[in-house]
Amino acid sequence: MTDSEKAVSDNGSGLSQQDQYRARKQLPPAAPVLHETIRLLGEEELNRNLSALWxxxxxxxxxxxxxxMARGLLQAYLPEGNGFYLVECAGYSVGFVIVILARQQLFTENTITAxxxxxxxxxxxxxxxxxxLWLIVxxxxxxxxxxxxxxxxRMELFEPKVLHAFSAIGEEVMHNSPWQMFSKGIMxxxxxxxxxxxxxASSARLMVVLxxxxxxxxxxxxxxxxxxxxxxxxxxHGQASLASYVVDFALPTLAGNIVGGSLIFALISHAQVRGDEQLNVEKSP
Incomplete structure (x- = not known):
């Protein structure tokens, strides 16, 4: 048997061991690898001192x-219409891009990592x-x-129509009932x-965030x-009360975000990985 024949795997793929290695390198990380990556990030966050967290x-x-700001500017200068609304909504992503790529502490990220x-x-x-961690963040x-x-x-940065757009965005949020705040917060x-x-799992982090x-x-x-x-x-600006912010928006939305991030996605992902580990233990001799 030649050296090239010895290099071909017996698993029926017809690939050499070197080619199989290259193929495996192209595979996305397995769920347990993702779980461990995020768990280690969470451990790092839990061990940070209070000053750094704050x-x-x-x-x-x-x-x-x-x-x-970005969404308000787009709303103020774009014509009205459903198609332009879809463009306006792109401004919402700006803050997330800054926070995620700069590795700043965002509460809703902590609902899975921590x-x-x-x-x-x-x-x-x-x-x-x-x-x-949750309290400080x-x-x-x-x-x-x-x-x-x-x-x-207060800083007189924008034209009145832009300030009106900021108010319109806030009013759009407050049109939801507390139950809608909670259920939409889950999503x-x-x-x-x-x-x-x-x-x-991805190298295209910017695209995922967007x-x-x-x-x-x-x-x-x-x-x-x-x-x-x-x-x-x-x-x-006197268009809503602090009590309304807390009771009608903040509390139900906070509860929904925690349920969606921790009690649903994080729990299911953790259960999936633990199920795979248990299966591997049962298969081992």
């Missing part, structure tokens, strides 16, 4: 304000670290978007969790951080 979360909140370490090794200590994000929303209308949390999962956040925008799904910028703009 400043990163504050920066993310300020960055997310650009979603409101939850997987807890699901993998549940303990009261891990649960306490998770709650600490949430407060930092909300402080950032509040500052942005306040400054957006937004689910999509963000899928975005994080897909980013771990597609998933664009779906949130055109679907009118509610996101606790972007939506806070939109609704707090109304609060600071």
């Amino acid at each position: 400043w990163s979360a504050l920066a993310a909140g300020l960055s997310m304000g650009f979603s409101l 939850v997987l370490p807890f699901m993998s090794s549940a303990s009261w200590q891990k649960f306490g670290c998770l709650l600490r 949430m407060l930092g994000n909300l402080a950032g978007v509040a500052l942005y929303a306040y400054g957006l209308g 937004a949390g689910w999509l963000i969790a899928m975005m994080v999962w897909m980013n771990a 597609i998933m956040t664009y779906l949130i925008s055109i679907g009118g799904f509610t996101h606790i951080i972007v939506g806070s910028a939109e609704v707090l703009y109304l609060v600071f």
